[in-house]
Amino acid sequence: MSAATAKPRVVCISQARMTSTRLPGKVLMEAAGRPLLAHHLERLARCRTLDALVLATTVNGTDDPVAELARSLGVPVFRGDEQDVLGRFAGAAAMAGADVVVRVTADCPLIDPALVDRVVAAFLESAPPLDYLSLDVTRFPRGLDSEVFTRAALDEASASATDPAEREHVTAHIYRRPERFRIGAPLAPEDGSVLDQRWCVDEAADLELVRRLLGALLPENPGFGWQDCCNLLRQHPEWADLNGSVRQNTLH
Template identity: 65%
Template sequence: MSAHPRIVCISQARMTSSRLPGKVLMEAAGAPLLAHHLGRLRRARLIDTVVLATTINATDDPVAELAERLGIGVFRGDEQDVLGRFAGAAQAFGADVVVRVTADCPLIDPALIDEAVGRFLAGQTDTPPMDYVNIDTGRFPRGLDAEVFTRRALDEAAREAVAPDEREHVTPFLYRRPQRFRLGPPVQPRCPLPSYRWCVDEPDDLALIRRMLEALLPGRAAFGWQDCCTLLEANPAWSEINRGVAQRKLV
């Protein structure tokens, strides 16, 4: 890898979410969730460009149009083969390093992404160099998720993965093969955190995110995940709004 690799953040989005269709264009604090998400990604200092990977379906035309209006590059591919979509986006935008995020995370923290990217880049001097780093979603609130990996590893996965869940979820082909890909230690908080949930999969998630964004904006546009924790500590009843929503598990 070059001394100055091109780092491309690719976010996936589509309108046909099974639990809350159209969620990425639903509004909170005066803007679509997708606009909040993309705007926060742009604040990450170690990312060279942000790309939206959506599908070729006509139903996702509004998603692509919003991203383009915001000046975000768009790549469109197969709805079910998300791995192939990511590989196509990485190629189209000249990525050496890929940061994978999902558009249902409107509170995603750019500083935390930078921490993961920084750890990944530091691992390039190791022998062998690092292939993959992630944010520990078991210890941080859900909704801050990000993974960083090499374009080489992504291309190998796209060529070889055949299991349906490895095509749909992009990175299982990598982290299920530690004997082949060098996995770096995940980014973890320095102390235990409550099990907050800040991603949007169901109406209760949306209700919480709307309340949080309305409280945080516009006065704290550069808020971080710690500000979100402080907000919920001051309003403990809010975290109960989506307490019953279960996260789908992938081994």
């Protein structure tokens, strides 16, 4: 970052691949007439704190359609190793000239741009400065997840991490080392609530719930936010039961 530009360049990097273990090809499955990946990227494009949005996918031929869809939406693509997601993120951040990186995953078609902006703003405004900040995934519905960290921390993790889990989960090398990196307290809902729901797509039951939410919300309010999803689920409590038995894969 040059002295002339006080504001760091904030780049959001989303990861996507077709070879998901539980629901292969999920990011291109459709809801409300559009692939999940298109919903995800178009929602992120409404964020106000981002200078750029990049899709990080693999070099595998199976991910050519993922790259093509992103490019058709005007989103630059970085392609790297399928297993080394950390290296893929470091490469995407370098390609985009990032100073600050926002990490999201493409299986979150309901991601809320205002919530992403809240995490980025809190990160940028923190005094003293932070190396890493995330949304509190134990209190928000899963599927809104976002993490913000410095490019320097990402590059250090990419150069140092040897544990395969840390190469796969990108930020684990950072948040597991509070003695090395400045880790912020995760951001909780402003009303202090805890919402134990899943809006990410890992299995067919998740897809069914997301299809119902998008189908109901988009025609009325294309710019809907996460609270609109909450309100709709209060009206249809049986919808939340659709994927109530699905387990979350997590490293935290």
